[in-house]
Structure formats: C-alpha cells, structure tokens
Amino acid sequence: MVYDIEKIDLQALNLPAAQAGEALARLDERIARSPIRDGFLERQDFADAIASLWVDGKLVHLEDLVLHDARLDIRTPTHELTIAHSILRARRQIFAHPTEWALSAAGVARLRGRGGGGDDPGLSTPNLPLLADTDDDDFAQGGWDHDDDFAEIDAVLARSTVVLDGSANVRQAVERDPLVYEADWDEDERLDQWRRVLSETEGLSPVMRAAILLDAWSTTEVLQHRTELGRQLVASLLRRDGTTPTHLPALNIGLRSVRRERRHGGNQMKRMMAMLEAFSAAAELGMKEHDRILLARQQLQRQTSARSVNSKLPRLVDLVVARPIVSANLIARELGVTAQGARHLAAQLPLREMTGRRRFRAWGML
Numbered sequence: 001m002v003y004d005i006e007k008i009d010l011q012a013l014n015l016p017a018a019q020a021g022e023a024l025a026r027l028d029e030r031i032a033r034s035p036i037r038d039g040f041l042e043r044q045d046f047a048d049a050i051a052s053l054w055v056d057g058k059l060v061h062l063e064d065l066v067l068h069d070a071r072l073d074i075r076t077p078t079h080e081l082t083i084a085h086s087i088l089r090a091r092r093q094i095f096a097h098p099t100e101w102a103l104s105a106a107g108v109a110r111l112r113g114r115g116g117g118g119d120d121p122g123l124s125t126p127n128l129p130l131l132a133d134t135d136d137d138d139f140a141q142g143g144w145d146h147d148d149d150f151a152e153i154d155a156v157l158a159r160s161t162v163v164l165d166g167s168a169n170v171r172q173a174v175e176r177d178p179l180v181y182e183a184d185w186d187e188d189e190r191l192d193q194w195r196r197v198l199s200e201t202e203g204l205s206p207v208m209r210a211a212i213l214l215d216a217w218s219t220t221e222v223l224q225h226r227t228e229l230g231r232q233l234v235a236s237l238l239r240r241d242g243t244t245p246t247h248l249p250a251l252n253i254g255l256r257s258v259r260r261e262r263r264h265g266g267n268q269m270k271r272m273m274a275m276l277e278a279f280s281a282a283a284e285l286g287m288k289e290h291d292r293i294l295l296a297r298q299q300l301q302r303q304t305s306a307r308s309v310n311s312k313l314p315r316l317v318d319l320v321v322a323r324p325i326v327s328a329n330l331i332a333r334e335l336g337v338t339a340q341g342a343r344h345l346a347a348q349l350p351l352r353e354m355t356g357r358r359r360f361r362a363w364g365m366l
Helices: 010-032 037-055 062-069 079-096 105-112 147-165 187-200 206-220 229-240 251-256 268-304 313-322 328-335 339-347
Strands: 362-364
Touching: 010 037, 010 206, 010 268, 037 062, 037 079, 037 251, 037 268, 037 313, 062 079, 062 362, 079 105, 079 229, 105 229, 187 206, 206 229, 206 268, 229 251, 251 268, 268 313, 313 328, 313 339, 328 339
Parallel strands: none
Antiparallel strands: none
C-alpha cells in the first residue's frame, strides 16, 4: 500500500503543527535548564514504554517494568513486560547515539534486530550490582527474562554460520517461523515506501513531518510485530531536526490521551489532527510531570533542612529524585553506609515501598 500525501491539506495543519512544536520546544527548554534533568528523562523513558503498550492495547505496571529492568522481578515476567522492556531499551539506545543514527539504514536495521552485534550504550544496565541485595535469600533470580540476550546470541550464531558456509546473503540464514510471520509480508518493501514518504516531506516543519510519518507508518503497517518502532523513529526525527534537542519526546503518553477512533479513523486529515493533538498533549503532560517531580523534591528537601550538617538525608533525596527506584544496597553504596543504615535512612522520608517484600525492599517517590 502506497501512502499518498497529495491529499493532505498542509495549510490546515500549519496552526496545530506550530502549536504542538511550540509546546514541545517549551518542554525541551525546561528540561535543558532543570536541576532534575537526568531523573526526569529516565522516568520519561519508563512512562513512554508503558504508554506504548497501552496504545497497542496491552497493560504493564510501571513498578514491574522498573524492577524487571533492574533484574529484581518479584514475579515471573509476562510477554507484555518483555515487550515494554524492549521499548525501554530502544529509547535508551536511540538517545545514546548521535541524533541522526536512529533514522539511518544502520540504525533502523539495529532497532529492528537485524543489525550487527557489539556493545550498545543503550542496552547496558550499569546499576545492576548496586540494586541487588546480595543477602536476600528469596531473590527470584529465575524471574529475569533472557529473550533479548538469546535473540542477540542467535543472530550472531546465524551470521557466523553464513560466513563459514561462504553464503553471501546473511538474511537467508535466519528463517522466520511461518506461524508467526506472514510469508508475503515484505517488510523491506514497506519500509522503503515509508522512507519515500520521509523524503517527500523534506522541507516541511519537523512536527508536521512527524505527524505525516507516524500516520504513514500506521497505515502502511511496516513491521508485523514492531508497530511501536515507528513512534520511536518519529520521536527521534523531532530530536534530530531540532524541535527537542535535549530529550526524546514521549509521544506515546500524548497518544494515550487521544481516542483510538480518532487516531485510526478512515479520514486522513482527521488522523493528522489527532496526531498533532497528541504531540501537544505529550508536551503538556510532560511539563506537569516535571513540575510534580520538582515539587516532590522541594518537599523532601524541606524535611531534611533541619537535620545536622553531617546528615546523609539530603544526598538520599538527590538519589531518589535521580532514580525511579532505589534499594538498600544502592543507598548503602552511594551514601557510604551499611544496608541497615540505608533502610533506616529510607524510613525517615515519605517514600513508597515498591516490592512488597519484608527482607528485600526498594523505594520510589510518592
């Protein structure tokens, strides 16, 4: 299916596109100057991954995703949770690379799972040793899902087999299960069609291009099982073209606020308007979330202001704001206290316990 942009009334989209672009730019400027920039961006990654599942009709709890990312699952991970984690990893991967990487041929191939191996800055979990409590007898190590790791290993083995056999076509070595993938669904051809739309919209404002490309991805149905990737590529376009240079927009949060009937209706112009409304909503909701975190930080700081100069509570406040979840071991490592002292410090602040355990405990902001 070829996506036609000739019927789009660009003049009618100018005003809502300008309003959405202004809202996104204001949020980006606020983030760039914010004292909680890193903590806010990390939380946005988690929230966008959760919202992406919601947009596709699935549900994952934020606490489960945070604990799964830290390899501290309190229950067996579901298929939906694994998908959410792959979206989270993709966002980190996009943000860790140069702005033009995600939309390049190599970037798209890597995000599709067809790129080469090697270490990716967005795929690491550097805080794992800090988050794990080594003295926790009931730590569910078997709950961690290794699908992503096994997929990468299988891809490396497939490429190695092809090289050893002397075959020139790497893609033929990895056959897709016909029960999962339709044989006549040519993803490469559909991706080429989407890239043509990317070229045809050159010269339009980044926000207007983003709305058109997002609708084109959804209408063309580029990938059979990676519908969420198009939304991440569109977000990377806004970052690359200067609308949001400081952050990767959490567009799924805005899309969640727009009814599905409007986003997937039969009228192309109505879908365009719905996309632009979602962009504005994403910026507005992001601004509110930023202010909420900033206010919570100020309230926590007021509670620690009367403490002695040597108190470690102010440093704990900074740690809680910077991370979506902290464990006793993480607090102990960062603040230089014992695990028992870390639990005592956490009890002095109005934090929310997120694991429901007695021996292993982790906290987040209210």
